[in-house]
Amino acid sequence: MLSYRDALARLLAAAKPVGKERVSVDQAAGRVLAEDLVARAPMPAFDHSSMDGYAVRAADLEGGGPFELPVVGESSAGGERPALAPKTACRIFTGARLPEGADTVIMQENVERRGDVIVIREAPRAGAWIRRRGSDLAEGAVAIARGTRMTPGHAALAAALDRPFVLVAQRPVVTILCSGDELRSPGEPGKPGSIAESNGVFVAAAARQIGAIARVGAYVPDDLDVARAAVVEALRGSDLVVTIGGVSVGDRDVMRPAFEAAGVTLDFWRVAIKPGKPIAVGRAGDTHVLGLPGNPASASLTWLLFGAPLVRALQGDPAPLPRRERVVVVGSYERTPGREEFVRARIEPGTGPVRARILPNQASGAVTSFAEAEVLVVVPASQGSVEDGSELEAIRIDAF
Ligand SMILES: Nc1nc2c(c(=O)[nH]1)N[C@H]1C(S)=C(S)[C@@H](COP(=O)(O)OP(=O)(O)OC[C@H]3O[C@@H](n4cnc5c(N)ncnc54)[C@H](O)[C@@H]3O)O[C@H]1N2
Numbered sequence: 001m002l003s004y005r006d007a008l009a010r011l012l013a014a015a016k017p018v019g020k021e022r023v024s025v026d027q028a029a030g031r032v033l034a035e036d037l038v039a040r041a042p043m044p045a046f047d048h049s050s051m052d053g054y055a056v057r058a059a060d061l062e063g064g065g066p067f068e069l070p071v072v073g074e075s076s077a078g079g080e081r082p083a084l085a086p087k088t089a090c091r092i093f094t095g096a097r098l099p100e101g102a103d104t105v106i107m108q109e110n111v112e113r114r115g116d117v118i119v120i121r122e123a124p125r126a127g128a129w130i131r132r133r134g135s136d137l138a139e140g141a142v143a144i145a146r147g148t149r150m151t152p153g154h155a156a157l158a159a160a161l162d163r164p165f166v167l168v169a170q171r172p173v174v175t176i177l178c179s180g181d182e183l184r185s186p187g188e189p190g191k192p193g194s195i196a197e198s199n200g201v202f203v204a205a206a207a208r209q210i211g212a213i214a215r216v217g218a219y220v221p222d223d224l225d226v227a228r229a230a231v232v233e234a235l236r237g238s239d240l241v242v243t244i245g246g247v248s249v250g251d252r253d254v255m256r257p258a259f260e261a262a263g264v265t266l267d268f269w270r271v272a273i274k275p276g277k278p279i280a281v282g283r284a285g286d287t288h289v290l291g292l293p294g295n296p297a298s299a300s301l302t303w304l305l306f307g308a309p310l311v312r313a314l315q316g317d318p319a320p321l322p323r324r325e326r327v328v329v330v331g332s333y334e335r336t337p338g339r340e341e342f343v344r345a346r347i348e349p350g351t352g353p354v355r356a357r358i359l360p361n362q363a364s365g366a367v368t369s370f371a372e373a374e375v376l377v378v379v380p381a382s383q384g385s386v387e388d389g390s391e392l393e394a395i396r397i398d399a400f
């Protein structure tokens, strides 16, 4: 059976970035940049004051104080740029251009104003309270690199770079098909043995969080022809089709035959992970297909392990995998070696090494687990039971 690492490498190798589109800079947060944003001018563009006060020449304030300077002129943010005559001070405000000839700003709290004159008791440090042209970014510098997922901070920087629009990856379209005769919408009356659909809710929400357009199709009954038709329909206009359930070995598990009948080429089925082993992965043209297992923890986990990196890669994210960190395990966990296991855990409050407490219910049918879990502790395939206090790698769920 394929390892997670090899399976993911195969999936990502086939991921071609989706198209690009221009969005207004105020809509750019959360999107993946599809161009390098280069500073076309130095940032800031001109020397300016970082305080309200007085602009002076340091050379006029040499020797022992106090010094008296007449106040001549004013420089305000967005206003004209005055010139500073020798042995004078110019009133200046935060953000205002430094007057020609000035090289230092004194905060107004540090002078005594007497009519049109200021008295300076102590000479300021030459060059004080000035933000220099280009001190934040040099002209020509790459301010934000292509592939960056824009935060509000990046969007603000793009705006400061004078960009009304930025080029970003289109949102990948993800169509989600939930299969199973037992499924009904939450709150809908159902026959005995039916259950409220929840896996599609997880996948749609998680996909939208990382920039996808997610749509959930009508529930697919355990019927090969209906499933085939649903897959054919879902492939139209989707970058990724995610099916949930029906990929195991039961007589009513129709998804894999439905994929083939719908023209999907299966790349692999089953990966050596726990939970989530029966995942099926394939493609029809450039549209990716993920057949996730139906057990709730398995569906959520396989979305995070495969779906999330794929959606990121489709947007041109050069590093679509979440960071891993070392944690100290709190609680022990019985297991047999064989599959790499992703154990749901919560972070213990406190400082020092990160401690991850294993959640008591690790059943793949547990719907509670992804509501409560904060991290996945990664247990290598070859390892047996996990001991309390041992160190392992973990992935924060919100990092996927
Ligand atoms: N004989 C074997 N049986 C099973 C094996 C196996 O290797 N041999 N593998 C098991 C594993 S591991 C998993 S995981 C499951 C996955 O099976 P399916 O993908 O076919 O999932 P279903 O049978 O359709 O459903 C499993 C379970 O999850 C519930 N479910 C399904 N969809 C949803 C949904 N959208 N929302 C909420 N809950 C859902 C469903 O009602 C079942 O309870 O197979 C094992 N069996």
Ligand code: MOO
Binding pocket: 273, 274, 275, 276, 277, 278, 293, 295, 298, 364, 365
């Ligand atoms: O691999 Mo299954 O996903 O354990 O329930």
